[in-house]
Amino acid sequence: MTQGARITAIGTYVPAKRLTNHDLEKMVETNDEWILQRTGIRERRITRTDEYTSDLCIAAVEDLMRRFGIKVDDVDFVLVATSTPDFPFPSTASILQNRLGISTAAGAMDLSAACAGFVYGLHLAHSLIASGLHRKVLVVGAESLSKITDYTDRSTCILFGDGAGAVLVEASETDQFLGHHLGSDGSGAHQVYRTGLTASVNGVELTDSGRIVQNGREVFRWALRTVPQGVQELLNRAGIEMEQVDWFIPHSANLRMIEPICEKLNHPFERSLYSLVEYGNTSAASIPLALDLGIRDGRVKNGDVALLYGFGSGLTHAGQLVRLDFDPMVAEPTPL
């Protein structure tokens, strides 16, 4: 029999500095009304010039430790999902291991799956624990996207923000990971990217700006096809109906995507959680931030079933069905 797992604690952090739609009106040819109508985003949080993804991760883990009255020094694996690591190498996870006083015997690595990264991280944590080889895995989704956003490109700069969310996944008698589904289609690698060592993929010459480039319309269409299908496959495999899902938590890219996806799934929109209105698209951080918003305002309760679904650059997507069973869900979170 494989070992069960559950999420026992959560913590989140966003930087203090706000970038509102009105601020963006002064930077590019855009306006608050367009941004709100086309995306649902009102503002985002932006890191200071001397604040990096590892700093956001540490602050999120500190929130987790304080709220749940625990330490993380006995964690045996650290996974950081991010597209904006402090360095290409060493990993942000290694920096966390040292700064959080986690044993040097613990595994530590970054995970590159863009906006699906946090859910990929949950899947890996569950797999590491189910194998019996690990018992306590720290999964963090964190981004400093403002550092790679092109603030002259109105089609992308209005979208992205910075933040971090951390969860602890621990071995448990009952398995609260109820099902997963994931996939990747590199034929769409040129639809949303930041160039690295090469500037060409799928026969397409990429814009070599060191900044995020996105074909928003294409990614929009792909996600509207892929996410409802993926959710349905996940549910079929888990033997669970959508009506049994208390909270649908898709990646917070755009409200105009979440609404039709809910419609296709016949899921009431009010039973979805998203973090984009106040934090924009925070890629790997968007799903834990959305879950924690629901926990912080009391909507989400222990025992609820949540369906998390990340999607984005790759093109990658990943879904995870979990029964929420925190330990317990009581303490006062750090104000965001």
Ligand code: UT7
């Ligand atoms: O997180 C990774 C995954 N990413 C996503 O899931 C993103 C998916 N895509 C989207 O969310 C949307 O495609 C966007 C929000 C990026 C764009 O919205 P859209 O409704 O698809 O707009 P569009 O690109 O089709 O542009 C419509 C018009 C264009 O003008 P014309 O050609 O019709 O004259 C754009 O130039 O809106 C114009 N436009 C803007 N106008 C004012 C584009 N950006 C802006 C802007 N302000 N910021």
